[in-house]
Amino acid sequence: MKIAYCIDTLDRLGGTEVVTLAKANALAEVKGNQVWIIVANNNRSSMTRLYKANVLDLAVHYYENDSQGGYWHALLDYMRKRKIHCQRLETALNDIQPDIVISTGTSMKFALPKFKLKSNPVLIREIHFSRHYRIETASSLGEKFVAYIGELYDYKFCIKKYDKIVVLTPADKSGSWAKWDKVMAIPNPITHASDHFSAGTEKVAVTAGRLVSSKNYVSMIDVWKKVVAIHPDWSLHIWGTGAMQAALEQHIKSTGMTDHVFLKGYSSTVTDEMANASLFLSTSISEGFSLATIEAMSVGIPAVVYNCPGGIRYVVKDGVTGYLIPMNDEDAFVGKVCMLIENEELRKKMGQSSLREVEQYRIEMITQRWMTLFQELLTRKREKKYNSTFKSD
Numbered sequence: 001m002k003i004a005y006c007i008d009t010l011d012r013l014g015g016t017e018v019v020t021l022a023k024a025n026a027l028a029e030v031k032g033n034q035v036w037i038i039v040a041n042n043n044r045s046s047m048t049r050l051y052k053a054n055v056l057d058l059a060v061h062y063y064e065n066d067s068q069g070g071y072w073h074a075l076l077d078y079m080r081k082r083k084i085h086c087q088r089l090e091t092a093l094n095d096i097q098p099d100i101v102i103s104t105g106t107s108m109k110f111a112l113p114k115f116k117l118k119s120n121p122v123l124i125r126e127i128h129f130s131r132h133y134r135i136e137t138a139s140s141l142g143e144k145f146v147a148y149i150g151e152l153y154d155y156k157f158c159i160k161k162y163d164k165i166v167v168l169t170p171a172d173k174s175g176s177w178a179k180w181d182k183v184m185a186i187p188n189p190i191t192h193a194s195d196h197f198s199a200g201t202e203k204v205a206v207t208a209g210r211l212v213s214s215k216n217y218v219s220m221i222d223v224w225k226k227v228v229a230i231h232p233d234w235s236l237h238i239w240g241t242g243a244m245q246a247a248l249e250q251h252i253k254s255t256g257m258t259d260h261v262f263l264k265g266y267s268s269t270v271t272d273e274m275a276n277a278s279l280f281l282s283t284s285i286s287e288g289f290s291l292a293t294i295e296a297m298s299v300g301i302p303a304v305v306y307n308c309p310g311g312i313r314y315v316v317k318d319g320v321t322g323y324l325i326p327m328n329d330e331d332a333f334v335g336k337v338c339m340l341i342e343n344e345e346l347r348k349k350m351g352q353s354s355l356r357e358v359e360q361y362r363i364e365m366i367t368q369r370w371m372t373l374f375q376e377l378l379t380r381k382r383e384k385k386y387n388s389t390f391k392s393d
Helices: 015-028 045-050 071-096 133-137 141-156 217-230 245-254 270-274 291-297 330-342 344-361 363-392
Strands: 002-009 034-041 054-057 100-103 122-126 164-167 183-185 204-208 235-239 261-265 279-282 303-306 322-325
Touching: 002 015, 002 071, 015 034, 015 291, 015 363, 034 071, 100 363, 122 363, 133 141, 164 363, 204 217, 204 270, 204 291, 217 235, 217 245, 217 330, 235 270, 245 261, 270 291, 279 291, 279 330, 291 303, 291 344, 303 330, 322 330, 330 344, 344 363
Parallel strands: 002 034, 002 100, 034 054, 100 122, 122 164, 164 183, 204 235, 204 279, 235 261, 279 303, 303 322
Antiparallel strands: none
16 A cells, blocks of 8 residues: 655654654554655655655755745745645655555645546545634634634635545534544554653653644743742743744743743653653643643653643543643642642552553554555545446446
8 A cells, every 4th residue: 555645844843743754654564555755845854764654855945045035025935835846746646656645734735636646546634733723823803814714715615625534533523524424533643652651759740842822831831830839849841842932931031930940942752751750731722632742641640731622621531631721720720730749649640540541542553543544445435436437337
């Protein structure tokens, strides 16, 4: 079986990129499979020798000329690069002739169904964010209007051209999608299984993710200020990089949290870092799934998270593996964090429950679910082709 993932980059290893790479490598180990990851640009090309999947770099290089001009220059250059991306991707897919083509929901998600592909592959669209992430993360009325139009265009027209839409949790297979058989939920796998587990005794809370507004780290820092007023010997470690790093550094400084909150940067083995903590926190305003949460649970630490739109409520079992906090209720958040800090036996018990809960997210389990889906879709397409041929005869 030939499988091709289409993604923008492997340079920035955020959640979508990490998960795509993990799944592609796991599928490449299945006997009879050939797997490609086709990227617009990949400056980490020295790493591809470590990958089990084939990485094909289209060398489009979005944004490399942005510094040479203003807004309009950048926009025109992006449109030109997008046309190049479409041409090169269509050519690459016709060279590979895959059985399965997967859009990871990045820049080519609208263009892929329009390609003329000789192999007539099964087309799958992955949605790595909360289904309504555009609206959920929009801050102004104007942004919400643009988000609504974008969602309408995507979900009413474009997405219907795919053979299958895969979301991350039942939260996204709801409403108008609940009875649509084109939509199914397959969660993300744990991408790095650590050999280390939390003892539950370190006076450290941890979080991980891109330093962007949707992660709502300002609220987390404000929560932590109230926590350390009661428990000054505890610290918060924030793993990740992103556009808000300078702003968060300034907020940590202005709130007097420099001795209690630490921006730790990027780690390729963040799960191992989590094993040195006793609590996991998330203050996101929207989460499709929250890979960081299951990674934390996989080393045996409970999670305290905002019950934001999306699928995090399917990951954290309230009162069992952690706590779901009403959105933006910082006092309730502080209360549950302090409860776990003050009760070592409780947090260890929840940590053990977390270990049992994440078994379903092991890469072997998720790979098997994807292979079953691929085989079902290929069989259906072959039967449809046979029936069409039979009727024409």
